[in-house]
Amino acid sequence: MRSPFPTSLLFLSFRAHCFSPHLFNRHCPLALFAAQLQQSSVCKDVATGTAIHAIALKLGYGDLLFLNNHLLNFYCKCQLIQNAHRLFDEMPQRNVVSWTALMAGYVHCGQGYEALQLFAEAKKGGAWVNAFTFATAINACSALADVHDGLKLHGQAEIEGYVSNLVVGSALVDMYGKCGLVDHARRVFDEMAVKNIVTWTSMISICAQNGRGPEAIQLFAALQARNLVPNEYTFATVVNACASLGCLGAGKLSHALIIRRHCDTNEVVSSALVDMYPKCGCLNYAVKVFRRVADPKVIQWTSIIMGHAQHGLGHAGLQLFDEMLARGIQPNDVTLVGVLYACSHSGLVNRGKEVFDSMYRVYGVIPDTKHYTCMVDMLGRAGRLDDAEALIETMPMAPDVLLWGALLSASRSHGRIELAIKAAENLIELNQQLDSTYVTLSNMYASVDRWSDAVRIRREMKIRGICKEPGCSWIEVKSKTYVFFAGDQSCVHEGQIITVLQELEKKMREKGYVADRSLVFHNVEEEAKEEILGFHSERLALAFGLINTAEGSVIRILKNLRICSDCHEAFKLLSEIVSRDLIVRDVNRFHHFGNGSCSCGDYW
Numbered sequence: 001m002r003s004p005f006p007t008s009l010l011f012l013s014f015r016a017h018c019f020s021p022h023l024f025n026r027h028c029p030l031a032l033f034a035a036q037l038q039q040s041s042v043c044k045d046v047a048t049g050t051a052i053h054a055i056a057l058k059l060g061y062g063d064l065l066f067l068n069n070h071l072l073n074f075y076c077k078c079q080l081i082q083n084a085h086r087l088f089d090e091m092p093q094r095n096v097v098s099w100t101a102l103m104a105g106y107v108h109c110g111q112g113y114e115a116l117q118l119f120a121e122a123k124k125g126g127a128w129v130n131a132f133t134f135a136t137a138i139n140a141c142s143a144l145a146d147v148h149d150g151l152k153l154h155g156q157a158e159i160e161g162y163v164s165n166l167v168v169g170s171a172l173v174d175m176y177g178k179c180g181l182v183d184h185a186r187r188v189f190d191e192m193a194v195k196n197i198v199t200w201t202s203m204i205s206i207c208a209q210n211g212r213g214p215e216a217i218q219l220f221a222a223l224q225a226r227n228l229v230p231n232e233y234t235f236a237t238v239v240n241a242c243a244s245l246g247c248l249g250a251g252k253l254s255h256a257l258i259i260r261r262h263c264d265t266n267e268v269v270s271s272a273l274v275d276m277y278p279k280c281g282c283l284n285y286a287v288k289v290f291r292r293v294a295d296p297k298v299i300q301w302t303s304i305i306m307g308h309a310q311h312g313l314g315h316a317g318l319q320l321f322d323e324m325l326a327r328g329i330q331p332n333d334v335t336l337v338g339v340l341y342a343c344s345h346s347g348l349v350n351r352g353k354e355v356f357d358s359m360y361r362v363y364g365v366i367p368d369t370k371h372y373t374c375m376v377d378m379l380g381r382a383g384r385l386d387d388a389e390a391l392i393e394t395m396p397m398a399p400d401v402l403l404w405g406a407l408l409s410a411s412r413s414h415g416r417i418e419l420a421i422k423a424a425e426n427l428i429e430l431n432q433q434l435d436s437t438y439v440t441l442s443n444m445y446a447s448v449d450r451w452s453d454a455v456r457i458r459r460e461m462k463i464r465g466i467c468k469e470p471g472c473s474w475i476e477v478k479s480k481t482y483v484f485f486a487g488d489q490s491c492v493h494e495g496q497i498i499t500v501l502q503e504l505e506k507k508m509r510e511k512g513y514v515a516d517r518s519l520v521f522h523n524v525e526e527e528a529k530e531e532i533l534g535f536h537s538e539r540l541a542l543a544f545g546l547i548n549t550a551e552g553s554v555i556r557i558l559k560n561l562r563i564c565s566d567c568h569e570a571f572k573l574l575s576e577i578v579s580r581d582l583i584v585r586d587v588n589r590f591h592h593f594g595n596g597s598c599s600c601g602d603y604w
């Protein structure tokens with residue numbers, strides 16, 4: 001058998017690298033070789049590992065399956081996949097461990113397809129495979145996001161009775177999660193006889209990442225009921241789920257548990273908490289958690305800066321950025337997005353430009369589309385739409401959906417309809433399923449009397465089967481989440497909600513409120529339009545909150561779309577009328593309404 005290097009040279013290098021002279025102990029060199037190879041795999045010590053290979057060949061151990069498997073594992077772990085495959089081909093004997101090791105090596109090197117080919121070869125040749133081999137093949141499908149082969153393997157595993165096995169089951173759950181088939185993942189998860197904390201955590205993250213936050217939180221509760229001890233990743237995952245749902249109650253409960261387990265200063269957990277609280281409308285809690293971390297890393301700094309930016313507290317966000325720099329922490333690309341976002345939402349155009357221009361020079365970060373989007377948003381908000389357009393022209397990459405979206409909303413709010421139309425047309429070209437853009441574009445064509453274009457867009461929507469995404473808002477009352485849809489009159493408290501809304505409407509009119517009719521599509525009768533506005537989902541949620549929460553307490557509402565300017569106006573007035581702080585998190589940002597005004601300064 002050939003060794004990868006000239007043997008004489010290796011003996012020299014081996015002596016130099018040799019950790020322990022008793023490696024040459026003639027009584028039991030094999031066990032020592034194995035131990036040393038294991039050590040070399042962990043340390044990625046290629047020189048020692050290859051030296052052992054050469055010595056083993058010299059000593060006549062080249063045919064030993066036990067040693068060859070250790071060598072195979074070593075080459076795979078060090079990502080020397082060609083050496084591994086050559087060894088595998090030359091091995092006179094192979095067993096399940098050899099096949100699995102080489103497959104895992106290929107998965108590890110990002111060559112999932114080769115791993116699947118090996119699996120097929122093993123099965124075809126009648127080689128015995130076990131749960132680990134199956135799991136490795138399934139991992140290859142995960143890495144490739146290849147659900148077709150994944151389903152086939154699932155079928156085979158079922159026939160051979162491996163599905164309830166912990167390793168195979170966990171691999172299947174992970175694979176379906178990566179392929180976005182949450183129901184499939186959940187079915188396997190439920191069928192597994194034995195589950196460990198890793199399986200639970202992966203199922204919770206799968207749910208959290210696929211917009212199934214309530215299920216993630218339920219799973220977390222079920223995990224605790226089984227007396228399983230969550231680890232820091234479980235905590236971070238469930239906190240992320242609370243963040244995406246804006247579930248402050250559930251988030252606080254998890255936080256309490258995290259404190260009890262002394263995990264609150266852990267890097268992963270604390271940054272999840274610092275990220276979660278602002279998203280649930282509680283920036284001050286995030287600051288408290290952040291200040292408890294003795295030595296915050298860039299990830300925690302990024303979360304806290306982003307939190308301030310989302311709440312429109314750009315100055316405070318920039319102060320934190322300066323504090324971070326003063327402590328010698330280098331920002332990464334995400335931190336810089338946060339910083340630009342902070343500038344953008346507080347109208348700090350000059351500072352924003354300064355940061356953008358120095359990104360590469362000072363911090364070594366090449367601006368990507370996210371940074372350009374922040375800049376376009378910032379210039380657009382400040383009414384410098386020509387500058388924004390000029391910046392887009394200089395971009396080295398193609399603008400994406402978010403960037404055109406930023407230009408669209410800026411040019412709309414500044415009445416630059418032609419530019420807005422250009423942005424909307426580009427948006428539709430990039431993503432044909434953007435229902436709200438179709439409606440906006442059609443309305444804009446109508447507003448500049450381009451009726452035939454307006455009709456064309458409406459027709460296109462019909463042909464493509466696109467209908468307007470229904471507005472939906474949710475509110476948490478006593479740790480329970482209630483969801484409201486625009487124009488929904490079927491909710492349990494319907495009568496009460498309508499009465500409250502009508503009373504509020506009357507008080508608003510006394511303060512001079514006139515519903516803005518320009519926002520609703522033009523073919524609706526005037527009065528009906530106003531009624532539709534009256535039933536925008538955030539108003540239903542607000543009325544429900546007013547009925548079901550203590551007087552004077554803060555009301556927090558989440559919305560799936562951007563809050564319309566009419567509701568924005570109404571909420572400002574309402575915060576004064578009901579003497580409460582109203583916090584609305586829409587798809588873009590937070591609005592703190594209080595005493596008749598909003599924290600965004602009507603700048604959103």
Ligand code: ZN
Nearest residue numbers: 536564566567
């Ligand atoms: Zn509205």
Ligand code: ZN
Nearest residue numbers: 591598600602
């Ligand atoms: Zn606002």
